[in-house]
Amino acid sequence: MFHLRGTVYILENSEAKRVKIGVTINNPSERLIDINRIWLGTIGRCQVCGNRRLLDFNGLMPKHVLSGKHCSGSHALPLERDKSLAIEELKRLRDELECIQGKSKGSAVKRIKSLEKLIDEPQDVQRFTGSWSLRASLKSEIAYQVEELVHETLHMYLDRSAPFGEVFSCSAEEAVVAIENAHSKLGLTSQIAQS
Numbered sequence: 500m501f502h503l504r505g506t507v508y509i510l511e512n513s514e515a516k517r518v519k520i521g522v523t524i525n526n527p528s529e530r531l532i533d534i535n536r537i538w539l540g541t542i543g544r545c546q547v548c549g550n551r552r553l554l555d556f557n558g559l560m561p562k563h564v565l566s567g568k569h570c571s572g573s574h575a576l577p578l579e580r581d582k583s584l585a586i587e588e589l590k591r592l593r594d595e596l597e598c599i600q601g602k603s604k605g606s607a608v609k610r611i612k613s614l615e616k617l618i619d620e621p622q623d624v625q626r627f628t629g630s631w632s633l634r635a636s637l638k639s640e641i642a643y644q645v646e647e648l649v650h651e652t653l654h655m656y657l658d659r660s661a662p663f664g665e666v667f668s669c670s671a672e673e674a675v676v677a678i679e680n681a682h683s684k685l686g687l688t689s690q691i692a693q694s
């Protein structure tokens with residue numbers, strides 16, 4: 500058990516309807532920068548070749564190659580956010596198939612099948628929407644204990660699919676109440692700063 504002084508913070512992504520409740524010994528704003536970078540820089544799947552890559556800071560696929568050639572999925576949104584490029588590519592390949600003979604026909608059929616599979620994949624819209632902002636913070640002598648108690652209280656809201664830990668599907672208001680309750684349960688009075 501830590502007894503370190505720190506700041507318990509609530510980051511909110513209102514569009515994705517998620518909050519992150521963590522603790523830091525630094526300024527929570529620094530943590531916020533990292534979190535937004537991770538959120539945008541998460542690995543995504545290319546709409547055209549289906550490979551997973553780390554997205555650039557704009558949330559787009561980086562420039563990459565497919566069978567030694569420029570992949571047209573470069574600089575596009577990943578499959579998790581958009582399928583229009585995959586649908587376009589599938590249509591183009593189906594049209595081309597009419598005029599293909601011999602060996603290359605087999606590989607075109609393979610590509611068509613893999614694109615059909617990609618298009619059928621469920622879209623994870625919630626994960627990539629919105630951005631994170633600092634909602635509230637509380638400086639405490641027992642920050643780590645408060646955090647642990649809050650995580651226990653809200654465990655039924657824990658979102659395990661988030662690309663980083665301590666993400667909950669409750670509202671920011673519920674998170675504020677949980678922090679205040681945890682703090683008073685541990686014998687301290689709260690002065691939570693909301694932004």
Ligand SMILES: [Zn+2]
Pocket residue numbers: 545546547548549550563564565570571572573
């Ligand atoms: Zn690609």
